[in-house]
Amino acid sequence: MKYIISGKNIEVTEGLKAAVFDKLGKLERYFTDDTEVHVTFSVQKDRQKIEVTIPMKGTIIRAEQTSTDMYVSIGLVEEIIERQVRRYKTKLTEHKQQAAINFSKTFIEDGDEEDEVIDIIRSKHFAMKPMDAEEACVQMELLGHSFYVFRNADTDEVNVVYKRKGNTYGLIEPEF
Numbered sequence: 784m785k786y787i788i789s790g791k792n793i794e795v796t797e798g799l800k801a802a803v804f805d806k807l808g809k810l811e812r813y814f815t816d817d818t819e820v821h822v823t824f825s826v827q828k829d830r831q832k833i834e835v836t837i838p839m840k841g842t843i844i845r846a847e848q849t850s851t852d853m854y855v856s857i858g859l860v861e862e863i864i865e866r867q868v869r870r871y872k873t874k875l876t877e878h879k880q881q882a883a884i885n886f887s888k889t890f891i892e893d894g895d896e897e898d899e900v901i902d903i904i905r906s907k908h909f910a911m912k913p914m915d916a917e918e919a920c921v922q923m924e925l926l927g928h929s930f931y932v933f934r935n936a937d938t939d940e941v942n943v944v945y946k947r948k949g950n951t952y953g954l955i956e957p958e959f
Contacts, residue, residue, distance in 0.1 A: 784810070831852060916944055941956040942955060
């Protein structure tokens with residue numbers, strides 16, 4: 784794998800690089816040699832954060848972890864990525880998707896590992912009255928949720944508002 788390591792408000796030391804190569808190096812058995820792994824370290828006050836992004840054809844595998852110790856964050860993010868890769872392998876092998884070219888052949892062909900099954904245990908149906916994004920944010924706050932799906936009154940499209948860090952909001956609009 785090819786590592787692209789950067790830092791925001793932090794100097795990326797040789798120790799941090801070594802920890803990345805050690806922990807994330809365990810993932811090399813899953814990927815081809817030319818797979819890029821983007822690692823970004825950042826520090827805000829006493830929060831040590833690592834973000835790992837692995838762009839692949841058709842999808843992105845991404846995880847972030849925050850703790851008071853960067854080395855702990857590196858270990859935790861490796862576990863998250865590995866779990867996502869195993870889950871994604873099931874999807875790839877079932878659908879024979881083109882994105883499998885980023886994974887090593889031995890990983891894709893290996894059937895010994897027990898794959899996680901996504902089990903949807905509850906589904907909801909509800910009517911969506913048209914509203915604007917601001918009203919959707921108010922509804923989200925009233926319900927105490929971190930996101931809210933609504934029909935945009937201006938575009939008649941289904942949109943999503945979500946709560947971001949720092950009491951800000953985001954809006955997701957579909958593109959077709």
